[in-house]
Amino acid sequence: MSNLPELPRLLVADAVQAALKEDLGRAGDMTSDATIPADMPARAVIATRKPGVLAGLALAEAAFREIDPSVRFAASRRDGDKLERGDIVAEIEGPARSILAGERVALNFLCHLSGVATATREMVDKVAHTKARICDTRKTLPGLRAFEKYAVRCGGGANHRFGLDDAILIKDNHIAVAGGVVAAIEAARSFAGHLVRIEIEVDTLDQLREAMDARPDAVLLDNMTPDQLREAVGIIAGRAVAEASGNVTAATVAAIAEAGVDRISSGWITHSAPSLDLGLDIVVG
Template sequence: MDKNSIRESICSFLREDVGRGDLTSESIFSPEDKGRANLVARQFFITAGVSTVAAEVFRIQNSDILMSNGVEDGTLVQPGDVILTVEGPVVDMLKAERLALNLLQRMCGIATLTREFVDRVKGYPVRVTDTRKTTPGLRMFEKYAVRVGGGFNHRYNLTDGVLIKDNHIAACGSISTAVAKVRQQVPHTIRIEVETDTLEQVEECLQCGVDIIMLDNMDVTAMAAAVSIVNGRALVEASGGVNLEHIENIAKTGVDIISVGALTHSAPACDIGMDWLL
């Protein structure tokens, strides 16, 4: 993650949450009051964003807040484990608490779910990737968490590659026409990926010489047939409705990539609390 982008996002998030000030905390504590607290895991999970994001939230709120005991990203923690200790002005620690926990809980949830998916296909020559189905404003954080969990990133945004999808094809008239138009515009260094729903479309992609063929919502029998038809002439990506129960069956078909929207749009937040140290 780009540090400047992290800082810009966190500043925006703090403005949204703190507003003109913390009416409660500022009524109870003076600017001179100091405190110390631990961020504590309430469940098993994979850490993501502890020192890279959560600590930065406290630091941006007040540079006098000190951090210690930060757990490295990608660590499996258990209930009761301290993942970060913060110490400094009480008012500013309380102002930063909710945002730090919100981002941390979200990122750890994504990293943990990603690890589950990746573990299900260990031993198969396949990559588990995310999609663009991310929370607006949080894409950088969520895609980083996928990497921490052992997954890979698909396109970050629409400028990262060509992906001709069903609506492109429907509006254009055919895969062949869409591919030809793209080739007239993009550099030769850019790969072209096309989404397909049928084996006939897979054949059309091969005739066009596309680089990556996405098999969208196909059952595993059709996927296996598609992989056989392609026979190494293009990368094959499986997508659509992938879940933990059948991802291994998808990997068995021989696809090269499995993209999983659930990594970011359905990951449950992890339970993390901030416990005050008296």
């Protein structure tokens, strides 16, 4: 995909170094050191064992290069590519010990992020006949948010806010403490700069009507049925972005999209997406 953002190198390096430190511990790869000569060269391939969407190549490459800068990592596919079973993703050449020491960290990143991209693409495909776009949430694994949100982009989805500091999303607990829907929106508007968008979560149509009088930029319609969503879209009438959330799965997403919403946010695509099965094999001969 040509419109993918580039993962910041410092972010990649920090994540890979932490993962390698966890895996190699104090003694390094004892098995490889015990069984393989230090100067033994090797060639390996990473291939997919199930169809899916690729994400995480930069992290996989960094895992091998962090172990040994002499390792050559040649990707044959790009992040965002659709993969069929057996497709070769990359070839790696270098000292056998170095390749095996970086294998698990490289695959952990690649399999998890490709799983997120694959789950996202499944939802994107199911709503392709509508105007709705699939978005992620902040329900991400600690320390992996930027990478998981990147993987969502690889799968054709869009990013919601990255953290608490880049947009205002007023949820039910904020409303309860602030003293109501209108009070919360008005307080947020008096606090925010003119470039900060304000979204409010509502779970009833009465709340929605009240919220629209205060002119939010976006409304998150939480756990509404498709019929309720259709009515909600009519109430909003293009005056704000209509976002549906809650109980969004591959089985429910098409009906939600057909209600006419602009965005559908799903935590499932990051916190519950199954890993895509990729493996590394040493090429013998």
